[in-house]
Amino acid sequence: MMSLAWRSGRVKIVLSTALMILGGVAWPMLAFALREGINAVTNHDPAKAVAAGVSVGLLVIAALLLQHFAYVPYAETAELAVVAMNSELIELVAGSGRLEQQERTEYADRIALLRREIAQFSDGMTGLMAALALAVSMIVTGILLVSVHPLLLLLPVAAVPALFATQRAQRQVAAARDRSATAVRQAQHLFDLATSAVPAKELRVFRLQAEVRRRHLELWVGIGRVLRSGELRSAVIEASGQVVFAVTYVAAVLFVLRETVAGGNQVGDAVLVIALGAQVNQQVSGALDLLRRLQRVAESMARLRGLRASATGRTAPTADVELPDGIRHGLTMRDVSFGYPGADKLALTDVNLTLPAGSVVAIIGENGAGKTTLVKLLCRLYDATAGTIEVDGTDIRRFPVDQWRRRVTAAFQDFVRFEVPAQQTVGVGQLAQIDDRAAVLSALDRAHAGDLVDRLPQGLSTQLGNSWCQGTELSGGQWQKLALGRAMMRESPLLLILDEPTSALDAEAEHQLFERYAANAHRIGRATGAITVLVSHRFSTVRMADLILAVADGRIVEAGSHSSLLAANGMYAGLYNMQAAAYRR
Numbered sequence: 001m002m003s004l005a006w007r008s009g010r011v012k013i014v015l016s017t018a019l020m021i022l023g024g025v026a027w028p029m030l031a032f033a034l035r036e037g038i039n040a041v042t043n044h045d046p047a048k049a050v051a052a053g054v055s056v057g058l059l060v061i062a063a064l065l066l067q068h069f070a071y072v073p074y075a076e077t078a079e080l081a082v083v084a085m086n087s088e089l090i091e092l093v094a095g096s097g098r099l100e101q102q103e104r105t106e107y108a109d110r111i112a113l114l115r116r117e118i119a120q121f122s123d124g125m126t127g128l129m130a131a132l133a134l135a136v137s138m139i140v141t142g143i144l145l146v147s148v149h150p151l152l153l154l155l156p157v158a159a160v161p162a163l164f165a166t167q168r169a170q171r172q173v174a175a176a177r178d179r180s181a182t183a184v185r186q187a188q189h190l191f192d193l194a195t196s197a198v199p200a201k202e203l204r205v206f207r208l209q210a211e212v213r214r215r216h217l218e219l220w221v222g223i224g225r226v227l228r229s230g231e232l233r234s235a236v237i238e239a240s241g242q243v244v245f246a247v248t249y250v251a252a253v254l255f256v257l258r259e260t261v262a263g264g265n266q267v268g269d270a271v272l273v274i275a276l277g278a279q280v281n282q283q284v285s286g287a288l289d290l291l292r293r294l295q296r297v298a299e300s301m302a303r304l305r306g307l308r309a310s311a312t313g314r315t316a317p318t319a320d321v322e323l324p325d326g327i328r329h330g331l332t333m334r335d336v337s338f339g340y341p342g343a344d345k346l347a348l349t350d351v352n353l354t355l356p357a358g359s360v361v362a363i364i365g366e367n368g369a370g371k372t373t374l375v376k377l378l379c380r381l382y383d384a385t386a387g388t389i390e391v392d393g394t395d396i397r398r399f400p401v402d403q404w405r406r407r408v409t410a411a412f413q414d415f416v417r418f419e420v421p422a423q424q425t426v427g428v429g430q431l432a433q434i435d436d437r438a439a440v441l442s443a444l445d446r447a448h449a450g451d452l453v454d455r456l457p458q459g460l461s462t463q464l465g466n467s468w469c470q471g472t473e474l475s476g477g478q479w480q481k482l483a484l485g486r487a488m489m490r491e492s493p494l495l496l497i498l499d500e501p502t503s504a505l506d507a508e509a510e511h512q513l514f515e516r517y518a519a520n521a522h523r524i525g526r527a528t529g530a531i532t533v534l535v536s537h538r539f540s541t542v543r544m545a546d547l548i549l550a551v552a553d554g555r556i557v558e559a560g561s562h563s564s565l566l567a568a569n570g571m572y573a574g575l576y577n578m579q580a581a582a583y584r585r
């Protein structure tokens with residue numbers, strides 16, 4: 001943070017630091033000038049008294065004004081630091097090649113805390129400067145106290161237990177914050193549910209508004225309890241540290257008054273010690289406050305370091321093979337098992353299969369069977385817990401994940417609604433061509449969605465999403481067609497994943513789309529060995545695939561062509577006949 005400040009304006013930083021230090025010196029020097037003034041008066045020295053009076057005036061002005069100006073460049077730099085931190089957080093979280101990290105509770109909690117705390121980084125910046133001024137101020141105060149009596153140095157020393165107590169107290173508060181992080185995230189989720197547009201329909205239809213509000217409140221009551229107990233413990237610890245200082249201060253004042261009455265000191269010396277004592281008190285509480293702020297910043301920094309460390313640890317060190325241009329034989333899964341982070345049950349168990357080069361493969365199975373998990377492993381959004389996935393015999397973990405991603409494209413069932421102009425919502429599928437109108441139109445055509453553009457008020461330039469001024473809202477099926485278009489932006493993928501990409505379309509539209517698509521996929525497949533994987537519950541579409549995989553409870557239970565699976569009269573045949581009969585009725 002300091003290096004960022006330094007880079008962004010050295011002259012300003014030097015000037016502000018000087019102003020800050022002068023401001024810090026002004027307060028104790030004010031007490032000194034007061035002493036000189038009072039001693040001059042009691043010694044009947046008018047010239048010295050006037051000089052001391054003028055000094056007091058100037059020092060008051062300096063003490064009150066200098067530090068305000070000193071803060072301006074720091075505040076500016078601190079804002080820049082916050083922007084930089086936010087950007088780093090985005091990179092650390094979204095830059096990850098895989099999803100495991102993001103789905104771990106402790107990781108998600110850490111991110112949520114950091115998101116809330118990141119504004120404090122600016123506090124840290126100004127806090128460091130204030131600490132510098134405070135340190136100078138304390139040194140000058142110590143020198144002045146010693147000049148009256150060396151024993152008075154015990155006064156600042158008595159502040160040390162208070163500093164340690166504050167540190168301990170802050171640990172209590174931090175621990176309470178960590179304990180409540182999951183509940184805070186749940187409360188935030190409920191808040192988002194209650195205030196965002198997408199869940200609004202269901203909340204009203206099921207009359208859930210009051211329930212969501214009740215749960216949100218209940219969570220905050222619990223969070224409040226945890227945080228309060230932490231704050232209370234911290235207050236008790238802090239107060240015990242302050243008591244030591246308070247007793248020492250009273251003793252110091254009594255000591256100086258006694259010396260003055262006994263004639264060992266002048267009246268001005270007593271005033272100096274009383275004034276400096278009050279300043280030490282302020283300096284200590286200022287230091288405590290600073291320590292609290294800096295400690296919170298240090299905790300946030302530690303969280304950020306933790307994220308950085310896990311980000312560094314997540315790059316697969318084994319990437320040592322260039323991804324070939326095409327697939328010659330196929331994609332093979334060998335003894336693949338996979339469990340989601342934190343889940344006690346495996347989502348996939350002992351999967352062994354080969355997806356032949358150039359083929360169209362369909363995956364069927366009941367909800368929760370493991371179909372999406374399988375395609376997520378193929379996309380390398382996760383790495384298998386056990387076993388290997390191979391391209392022509394090479395473990396895909398040996399290819400740089402970036403190279404693999406460039407040759408994979410996908411339309412997921414929970415696709416994203418990018419609320420940007422229509423051209424961009426499709427074009428992001430291949431960033432290099434985002435401005436290429438012809439490429440976008442051609443992708444939409446392959447997705448059977450060309451007609452959609454004609455219906456948009458400004459064609460491809462139409463801003464999508466009704467949360468934007470003059471934005472056009474689309475139906476679920478229309479959004480899905482655009483997501484499909486996005487997947488089609490990559491013209492030569494090695495792997496195309498269509499995970500229920502047409503669930504919002506009617507069966508006839510899906511059938512036509514897939515028929516057309518499969519012909520194209522075979523053409524590309526012959527050239528590069530590209531494999532298409534389709535997850536669907538519609539058997540009229542599934543039957544067109546070269547290879548059909550039936551998944552149940554995380555295992556591949558059947559594999560073969562439509563006719564061979566019908567002949568086997570197993571799970572596929574049962575489900576197919578049931579759906580065909582329903583259509584005939």
Ligand SMILES: Nc1ncnc2c1ncn2[C@@H]1O[C@H](COP(=O)(O)OP(=O)(O)OP(=O)(O)O)[C@@H](O)[C@H]1O
Nearest residue numbers: 103340343347365366367368369370371372373374
């Ligand atoms: N991110 C996740 N974290 C933990 N468990 C998950 C996660 N995603 C899925 N699961 C679990 O893994 C299992 C398989 O889920 P998957 O999404 O692969 O099913 P699916 O066959 O695609 O179902 P559907 O037809 O409903 O889409 C389910 O038991 C599910 O609860």
